[in-house]
Amino acid sequence: MIRSIALYPHPFLRQKVKKVSSINGEVRRLIHDMIETMHHAEGIGLAAPQVLANARIFIIQPDLDDDATLRIFINPEVLRLEGVPFLYEEGCLSIPTIRAKVKRPPQVTLRFQDLEGRSCEETFDDLAARIIQHEYDHLNGILFIDRITSLKRRLLRKGLQQVSWGKVRPKYPHVLGMQIAQNAR
Numbered sequence: 001m002i003r004s005i006a007l008y009p010h011p012f013l014r015q016k017v018k019k020v021s022s023i024n025g026e027v028r029r030l031i032h033d034m035i036e037t038m039h040h041a042e043g044i045g046l047a048a049p050q051v052l053a054n055a056r057i058f059i060i061q062p063d064l065d066d067d068a069t070l071r072i073f074i075n076p077e078v079l080r081l082e083g084v085p086f087l088y089e090e091g092c093l094s095i096p097t098i099r100a101k102v103k104r105p106p107q108v109t110l111r112f113q114d115l116e117g118r119s120c121e122e123t124f125d126d127l128a129a130r131i132i133q134h135e136y137d138h139l140n141g142i143l144f145i146d147r148i149t150s151l152k153r154r155l156l157r158k159g160l161q162q163v164s165w166g167k168v169r170p171k172y173p174h175v176l177g178m179q180i181a182q183n184a185r
Contacts, residue, residue: 001033002033002036002037002040002053002173003033003034003052003173003174004052004173004174005037005039005041005046005050005051005054005093005094005153005170005172005173005174005175006049006050006051006052006094006174006175006177007094007095007096007146007163007164007166007168007170007174007175008094008143008160008163008164008177008178009164009177010047010094010154010175010176010177011047011177012049012052013050013094013138013141013143014141015049015054015141016055016140016141017048017049017053017054017055017139018054018055019056019075020055020056020057020074020075020087020093020113022067022117023113023115023116023117023179024047024102025076026054027183028072028115030048030051030053030055030057031057031059031072031115033051034046034051034053034057034059035059035070036113037051037172038059038061038093038111039057039064040172041093041171041172042064043093044060044061044062044064044134045058045059045061045130045131045132045134046058046093046135047113047135047136047138048139049139049140049141050094050138050176052092053054053151056074056075056076056139057072057073057074058073058076058132058135058136058138058139059071059072059073059091059135060073060128060132060135061130061132062127062128062172065147069128069185071128071137072114072115073110073112073113073121073132074112074113074114074115074117074129075112075114076110076111076114076139077110077112077134078108078109078110078133078136079109079110079111079121080107080109080123081104081105081107081108081133082106082107082108082110082160083105083107084105084106085103085104085105085106086103086104086106086110087102087103088099088101088102088104088130088163089101089102090102090130091144091145091146091155092134092143093170093172094143095145095160095163096161096163096168096170097162097163097168098145098156098159098160098163100144100145100148100152101148101152102144102147103147104129104130104133104134104147105129105133106124106125106126106129106130107123107125107129108129108132108133109121109122109123110122110123110124110132110136114171143173145160157185163177164177181185
């Protein structure tokens with residue numbers, strides 16, 4: 001099932017999500033839905049909080065034309081970041097149309113559980129490392145716009161307002177952040 005993606009500034013995007021206690025049918029359904037949602041939105045990564053799920057799960061697929069690049073990470077933990085950080089342009093399904101250069105290291109070592117619950121440790125490089133760092137941030141309530149300079153954020157302010165006011169309508173199902181925040185008052 002394709003799920004709606006929370007758009008900036010939806011408050012759920014700022015929450016640190018909980019560890020998955022067991023990989024059961026509900027978790028497997030969530031992961032299946034996340035894969036379907038990511039493919040529908042033509043994204044290369046998606047974290048559970050983006051689909052309003054309180055779970056430390058994210059998926060990546062650096063090459064959408066190669067199903068073998070699809071990876072699932074449950075309860076990930078960054079063990080090491082290595083290499084000289086470099087700037088690379090990032091975007092996010094929760095902040096459509098906004099892109100900015102973010103400085104991140106080119107290598108990440110991660111401990112995580114796979115879909116079978118096995119504990120894994122693996123090192124990732126280049127684009128996969130960048131996507132992993134981006135999606136891992138989502139699990140901790142951090143957005144890529146938090147990792148850019150305040151000057152760059154000010155330059156993006158108008159575009160961010162357009163997203164938050166619902167004036168940017170992505171082609172995928174979404175939940176407007178500003179409407180949710182206003183209705184919660």
